[in-house]
Amino acid sequence: MKKLYFLLFAPVLSLTAQVEGTWKLAPQAGALGVGPNLGDISWWSNGAGDVTTRACLFDDSIKFEANGAMTHYMDGSTWLEGWQGATPDACGTPVAPHTGGSATYAYDAAAGTLTVNGIGAHIGLPKAVNGGEISNGAAIPASRTYNVAFSNGGNTMTADISIGGGWWRFVYNRTVPLAVQDYQVKFRVDMSQYTGSLTGGVFVNGSFNGWCGTCNPMTDMGNGNWEVTLPLAPGAIEYKFTIDGWNAQEEFTGTETCIDPINDGFNNRYHVVAGDVILPNVCFASCDICTNAITFKVDMNDYITAGGSTAAGVFLNGNFNGWCGSCTPMADANNDNVWEVTAPIGAGAIEYKFTVDGWNDSEQFDATATCIDPVNDGFNNRYYVVTAAATLPEVCWESCSDCLAGVEELNNTVSIYPNPVNSIMTVKATDAMQSIRILDLTGKVVATIAANGLTQEINVDSLKAGVYTIQITTAVGNSAKQFVKK
Numbered sequence: 001m002k003k004l005y006f007l008l009f010a011p012v013l014s015l016t017a018q019v020e021g022t023w024k025l026a027p028q029a030g031a032l033g034v035g036p037n038l039g040d041i042s043w044w045s046n047g048a049g050d051v052t053t054r055a056c057l058f059d060d061s062i063k064f065e066a067n068g069a070m071t072h073y074m075d076g077s078t079w080l081e082g083w084q085g086a087t088p089d090a091c092g093t094p095v096a097p098h099t100g101g102s103a104t105y106a107y108d109a110a111a112g113t114l115t116v117n118g119i120g121a122h123i124g125l126p127k128a129v130n131g132g133e134i135s136n137g138a139a140i141p142a143s144r145t146y147n148v149a150f151s152n153g154g155n156t157m158t159a160d161i162s163i164g165g166g167w168w169r170f171v172y173n174r175t176v177p178l179a180v181q182d183y184q185v186k187f188r189v190d191m192s193q194y195t196g197s198l199t200g201g202v203f204v205n206g207s208f209n210g211w212c213g214t215c216n217p218m219t220d221m222g223n224g225n226w227e228v229t230l231p232l233a234p235g236a237i238e239y240k241f242t243i244d245g246w247n248a249q250e251e252f253t254g255t256e257t258c259i260d261p262i263n264d265g266f267n268n269r270y271h272v273v274a275g276d277v278i279l280p281n282v283c284f285a286s287c288d289i290c291t292n293a294i295t296f297k298v299d300m301n302d303y304i305t306a307g308g309s310t311a312a313g314v315f316l317n318g319n320f321n322g323w324c325g326s327c328t329p330m331a332d333a334n335n336d337n338v339w340e341v342t343a344p345i346g347a348g349a350i351e352y353k354f355t356v357d358g359w360n361d362s363e364q365f366d367a368t369a370t371c372i373d374p375v376n377d378g379f380n381n382r383y384y385v386v387t388a389a390a391t392l393p394e395v396c397w398e399s400c401s402d403c404l405a406g407v408e409e410l411n412n413t414v415s416i417y418p419n420p421v422n423s424i425m426t427v428k429a430t431d432a433m434q435s436i437r438i439l440d441l442t443g444k445v446v447a448t449i450a451a452n453g454l455t456q457e458i459n460v461d462s463l464k465a466g467v468y469t470i471q472i473t474t475a476v477g478n479s480a481k482q483f484v485k486k
Contacts, residue, residue: 018150019107019114022063023157023172025124027051031058031171032124038147038160038167054079056091061175062123064105070116072100083127083135097140098126107148114159115145123159124170131164146170153180153234182231183273188281189241190290192224192347192388200244202226206268207238213245223347223387224290225281236260238268241284250285258287291344292386297394298330298354299403301337301480304439304469310356311441314339317359318352318381325358335467335482338394349373351381354397363398371400413479414472420484427456431474439469460485 025031029048033041051058057079063071074094080086084095094100097120104117116122119142130145132138146159157172187204202218205211208230218226218241226241238260242249252259252267260270271279283290300310316328320343330339339354351373355362365372365380373383384392396403413430427436433451436458440446446468449458463485472479 018109018154019064019105019148019157020066021178022061022175024061024175025058026156026171026173027058028171032169034128034163034166034168036166038162039169040167041169043166054091060100062172064107068104068106070103070105070118070121072103072121074100079125081125081127081135096120098122112147112149113145114148115143117143123172124161124168128161128163128168130161133163151235154178155180180233182233184229184276185232185271185273186227186229186278187218187239187241188225188227188279189218190224190281190283190347191226193290194224194243194284196243196248198243200247203242203245204228204230205240205242205246205249208232213242227281232273234273236270236272238266238270240268252285256287258282289346291346293342293389294345294384294386295340295342295391296330296352296354297338297340297392299338299394299396300332301396301403302399303356303397304337305471305478305480308356308361309439309441310337310339312357312360315355315358316341316343316352317355317362318350320345320350320352325355330354337469337480337482345386347386349383349385351379351383353381365398369400371395414474414481416470416481416483420486421460422486423459423461425458425460425483427451427458427470427472429454429472429474429479431476433472433474435473437471438463439471441467 028051030041030045031051033043033045035042046054056077059075060078061073063073065071076093077091078094078098078100079089080092080095081089084098086092099120102118103121105121106115106117107113108115114123119140120126122128122144123146127133127135128144129138129141134140144161146161148160149158150156151158152173155174155177157174159170159172161168189202189204191198191202198220201214202220203214204216204218205213209216216228216230218228220226240250250269254263254265254267256267258269259267271277281289296316298314300308300314304310310332313326314330314332315326316330317323317325321328328341328343330341332339353363363382365382367376367380369380371382372380394402415428417426419425427433432454433456436447436449436451436456437445438447438449438458438460446463447458447460449456451472465485467482467484469480469482472481
């Protein structure tokens with residue numbers, strides 16, 4: 001939905017020495033006001049006519065210098081109130097100690113605070129002090145601290161001070177405005193998963209272009225990616241990606257992390273322009289990148305036959321999950337020692353490895369492997385370019401190919417039954433068996449049987465209940481299967 005106004009008081013984060021210069025109260029309604037909460041001036045605020053009737057206040061200026069010096073110019077006249085002896089409130093000669101002149105200040109950009117030092121030093125109205133009002137009996141302090149925020153390219157300063165039960169707000173403008181520098185902001189959106197028509201093109205609409213519809217078309221970069229670079233002034237912006245002007249647009253619920261922080265029901269994307277930036281390539285109507293379901297499969301039979309154990313689990317690690325160790329576990333649902341997992345991964349090149357027990361064991365390749373990344377950086381990781389959802393070919397541990405010529409093919413020539421087993425298990429093979437080993441889940445060999453035929457009965461009464469791997473060596477190769485002892 002369109003939002004037809006600009007945010008006036010969004011902070012500009014990249015400006016340095018923001019407070020330096022000469023300032024006057026903004027000649028507008030609401031330049032000074034008071035209310036129960038920060039930013040709320042519902043109790044009282046000046047009207048547009050007060051700019052004239054209180055001209056002696058609006059023409060006062062305050063200069064902040066780089067060396068920490070502050071000078072308050074009142075030119076012999078300012079606004080006086082009853083607590084200062086004026087009856088009624090009116091312009092008059094400044095009353096000590098609020099007569100202006102020299103003072104000092106300290107500006108903390110990180111904290112967003114401005115402290116003025118000196119008896120009588122102030123900005124806005126002199127009665128407002130931290131924790132109270134002089135007009136109600138508060139003491140005149142040696143310093144006052146204001147919360148300050150800058151907008152309008154650093155040319156507007158909004159200062160707030162807590163008086164205990166409420167807040168005063170003062171809005172100042174620079175007397176000599178800073179030149180506002182435009183920054184280059186690149187907007188990017190991934191439309192690859194959008195199911196509607198893109199015939200009318202993709203556009204970016206926002207507070208910076210008046211939500212104009214078709215005035216900022218994006219360029220189709222291929223593979224569903226659209227982008228446009230715009231020169232934008234510093235400050236907060238709200239925006240959305242739309243299709244064919246306003247014929248279709250992004251919709252958000254209000255709970256997303258990338259929308260504007262103002263709860264006004266519009267739920268637009270939000271960014272504070274503070275420098276040249278390339279915004280993330282987000283999925284249409286999402287705060288995140290578009291992901292594709294990629295299924296990985298690894299055959300661990302050779303690994304087990306060689307004496308390894310997968311009892312602590314097999315894991316997928318790659319640049320898409322920060323090589324995190326155990327955060328992407330794989331599963332062997334049918335106990336055939338082929339582990340798999342489906343992970344959501346963004347488009348682009350990925351590097352990855354299969355590991356055991358987090359990082360306690362990992363695949364190792366040399367530089368001649370055909371499935372590793374093309375960059376000769378010494379890591380020799382598996383490599384794949386994600387373009388859409390896919391199921392990658394099953395591979396053997398530490399191999400670029402599957403195991404059909406090895407363990408998996410031999411597994412099809414060997415059978416065991418019953419499984420689960422109570423006492424006697426029968427092993428049958430199409431080729432003469434030479435030896436049999438049984439391993440527990442830790443990889444420890446718990447039984448060794450000499451075999452010399454196509455059929456072998458094995459008594460497993462001595463085994464504890466659990467899952468075991470049986471390894472069979474035949475005249476043509478090795479096979480491994482898992483079984484359950486009841």
